[in-house]
Amino acid sequence: MTKPIKKILQCEFLDCKFTANYKSNLEKHTRIHTGERPFKCDFPDCSYTAVQKSHIKRHVNIHHIEEKLFKCDFPNCKFKVVDKEYLKRHSYIHTDIKTFQCEYCNYSTQVKPHLMDHIRIHTCENPFKCDFENCNFATKQKPGLTIHIRSHTGEKPFSCEYPGCNYKSTTSSQLTVHFRTHTGEKPYKCDFPVCFYRSSTSSGAKDHMRRMH
Numbered sequence: 001m002t003k004p005i006k007k008i009l010q011c012e013f014l015d016c017k018f019t020a021n022y023k024s025n026l027e028k029h030t031r032i033h034t035g036e037r038p039f040k041c042d043f044p045d046c047s048y049t050a051v052q053k054s055h056i057k058r059h060v061n062i063h064h065i066e067e068k069l070f071k072c073d074f075p076n077c078k079f080k081v082v083d084k085e086y087l088k089r090h091s092y093i094h095t096d097i098k099t100f101q102c103e104y105c106n107y108s109t110q111v112k113p114h115l116m117d118h119i120r121i122h123t124c125e126n127p128f129k130c131d132f133e134n135c136n137f138a139t140k141q142k143p144g145l146t147i148h149i150r151s152h153t154g155e156k157p158f159s160c161e162y163p164g165c166n167y168k169s170t171t172s173s174q175l176t177v178h179f180r181t182h183t184g185e186k187p188y189k190c191d192f193p194v195c196f197y198r199s200s201t202s203s204g205a206k207d208h209m210r211r212m213h
Contacts (some may be wrong), residue, residue, distance in 0.1 A: 018154065021132060029154055038051075039053050040056070041060065043060070069081060069082060070082070071087075072090060095110070097110060126138035128141065130145065158174070160178060160182075165182065177200060187200070188205035190212075
């Protein structure tokens with residue numbers, strides 16, 4: 001049976017070549033041009049707005065429900081999270097118990113999803129596939145697909161909160177690195193004796209080691 005051909009939706013803005021298979025993806029992309037942020041935070045005195053509803057949920061989790069967070073009971077651990085299941089997963093790092101064992105090698109882990117990701121290294125399985133037209137991207141992990149799709153939609157959900165800065169990024173790690181341009185933080189240091197070089201990124205420190213030592 002022949003699969004139905006997906007309708008290609010074209011961005012109507014001048015000189016923009018973006019296309020999408022789904023109307024929802026096109027609507028998200030269009031907001032890059034219009035600046036529209038239709039979703040609003042319902043908390044009193046909060047003016048935060050967002051391009052997507054999921055961004056509101058993340059904003060609320062970070063900024064408005066501190067009292068509802070699940071907290072780790074391990075001594076001196078300040079870990080807090082909104083989802084109780086994530087707290088359970090986190091608790092494993094305080095123990096040496098690794099319940100989940102790979103059937104192909106000696107790898108073991110405390111978290112079942114980590115084992116599933118690992119096993120795909122052996123099976124070469126890439127179950128998460130991009131559904132954009134003419135894109136063959138596939139990956140072993142769902143977060144990797146989420147990040148990849150943003151290359152099609154242009155979505156940059158992570159915004160710098162430093163006063164006067166409009167920087168946005170596709171991943172939280174990119175935002176973390178960017179924020180160090182404001183704080184001056186350089187957490188990565190050269191391991192070579194008597195060298196005081198420091199970098200804001202791990203790749204910067206590695207590049208320094210290759211070039212200088």
